[in-house]
Amino acid sequence: MFVAFIGFVLLALVLIHLYLWKRLVLDTTVPGRRRRIGGIAVLLLALLVPATMGTSRAGIHFLAWPGFIWVALMFYLLVLLLVLEVPRAVAKLVLRRQAQRAEPTTAAPEPVLVAAGDSANAAGPPAEHPAATRPAEDPAATRPDHDLSRRLLLARGAAIFAGLTAAGVTGYGVRTAMGPPQLDRVRIPLAKLPRSMDGLRIATVSDIHLGPLRGRAHTERIVAMINRLDADLVAVVGDLVDGSVAELGEAAEPLRDLRSRYGSFFVTGNHEYYSGVEEWVREVDRLGLRVLQNERQEIHARGGVLDLAGVNDVSAAGTGLAAPADYAAALGDRDPSRPVVLLAHQPVAAHEAAKFGVDLQLSGHTHGGQMAPFNLLVGLQQPVVSGLGEVDGTKVYVTNGAGFWGPPVRVGAPPQVTLVELRAP
Structure with missing residues (x-):
């Protein structure tokens, strides 16, 4: 394949x-x-x-x-x-x-008058008439090739x-891709969210893509931006790196400085499976982010409880590098009266997540299309390309990501860090 x-x-x-x-x-x-x-x-x-x-x-x-x-x-x-x-x-x-309209028409050849006396010499060689015997010039042969x-x-x-x-x-x-991410703020109502948890804020970032064109300074800028938000939770939803821990461990090091009230969390993206996923899971955990691999964490905040779940990226299936996305493990046997927010790298995971009654899924992966009009093609694969949408009753928010993959170019989809504010009904 x-x-x-x-x-x-x-x-x-x-x-x-x-x-x-x-x-x-x-x-x-x-x-x-x-x-x-x-x-x-x-x-x-x-x-x-x-x-x-x-x-x-x-x-x-x-x-x-x-x-x-x-x-x-x-x-x-x-x-x-x-x-x-x-x-x-x-x-x-x-x-x-x-x-064709400017093409000159070819005139018919003019008749040649022959004197009556000439008929007597019909048996002899005819008299030459230069105008009659010389072939007409082709105007196209002498005209410039317009x-x-x-x-x-x-x-x-x-x-x-x-x-x-x-x-x-x-x-x-x-210029857009290499510049600072823009901050987007989005308010999302959740029907099950307790009134006491109204306004809970989740700083969401994806697709940082540390690699050959992005290093430690990129991570430092994102961490500083998130810390200024004073968020309750931090969610890093995949595609952190394009390279091994040996190559990019130092570039990822500033992640240990992330600050939030109730913790920072991470789920794998497809690029982690190209970059040594097992090493990166250990490294991210060492940096202080809780890696949610087909599991969930109860978030006790402001006198209420919210389930925060995470699944491995859908691309893990068949790689043999990690367990595939397991929605039952992450979402089964939970209290259905509590709201649940799922971290899943690809928006397409919402089709399975909806079967488990997920209230909100936070995703990345699409880069918002990264280079318009490429976003039109992305929309053929993913149910939501950028921003807030809904899939089978589950709300899905897709952030553009803070980095880029391949060309250091973003057109129509600026880099982004999002502050998601959950609102009670």
């Missing part, structure tokens, strides 16, 4: 770069040195993508910035050029019709527009 997925990704990369070569190089140049240079550049950029992925997984990060920036540029060039296909086709049709010039102008205009727009959007996305 994994080999098939890699094969599909490589095929997609080949097809995308062939399309970019066609639109940015072949259509905008005439045969010669510039076309050869452009072709070589596209080939090198195509090789840069798998090289970046491979070296990053091997712990070699010198290609990370150029490789991942090109991934973002490639994505936006592809989107923009595809959008331009329709106006491009219309423009070509208009230019073709204008050229069609080629128009095609080049149209292709170059589209390429320049797409290139400048993609670069501008990517630059804006880098």
Whole structure:
């Protein structure tokens, strides 16, 4: 299955770069040195993508910035050029019709008058008439190739527009992704929440993604931001890291400084299973966060009780690295009169959580789409992409995450830390 997925990704990369070569190089140049240079550049950029992925997984990060920036540029060039296909086709049709209307019509050959006396010499060689025997010149053979010039102008205009727009959007996305997370505050009413617990606040963060482009300073900024909220609980809902404890242990160290009244909690995301999940569970526990692996914790606060549950990420199934998500273990045999909040990395877990009467699920994973319009594709896989939604009667809040994966670019989905305030009816 994994080999098939890699094969599909490589095929997609080949097809995308062939399309970019066609639109940015072949259509905008005439045969010669510039076309050869452009072709070589596209080939090198195509090789840069798998090289970046491979070296990053091997712990070699010198290609990370150029490789991942090109991934973002490639994505936006592809989107923009595809959008331009329709106006491009219309423009070509208009230019073709204008050229046809401007085409001169070929006049019929003028008759040649022959003198009566010439008929007597019919048996002899006919007299030559230069106007009659010289073939007419083809106007198209001497006219400049305006069609080629128009095609080049149209292709170059589209390429320049797409290139400048993609670069501008990517630059804006880098600035957004590398900037501080924004703070979102959301109030969520829970029907079972005791009046005494009204206003209980949960600082929620996901997808911190410590890795080749994000280190200790990123963690310190997030921890400081959460501590300023003076929250009752802290929930870190997965995808903390993209690398081993040996590589990123120091970057995660500031998590030990998280402060809250009733504790800080963590559940695994899919990226923990690519990064040594068992080591990270021990490390996060050592840093003072309670790791909820298919279990729940009673939260006694303000004279009331709330169940806080957590399940392993749905991607754990079949890995052999940890127990798969077990909703019965985390949610079964509990007092149904108490409200329960479930921490689950992926929003799709809500379909199972709803069967156990979960009042609220806190999730991440989607990054809010990270790079619009990619959020439209994310919506095909996850029931909620960003913000508050509902799945089969269970409320689901999805935070955008505080980091990024792959390209250091966020467009339409800024990094986020959320303060969830629970309200009694």
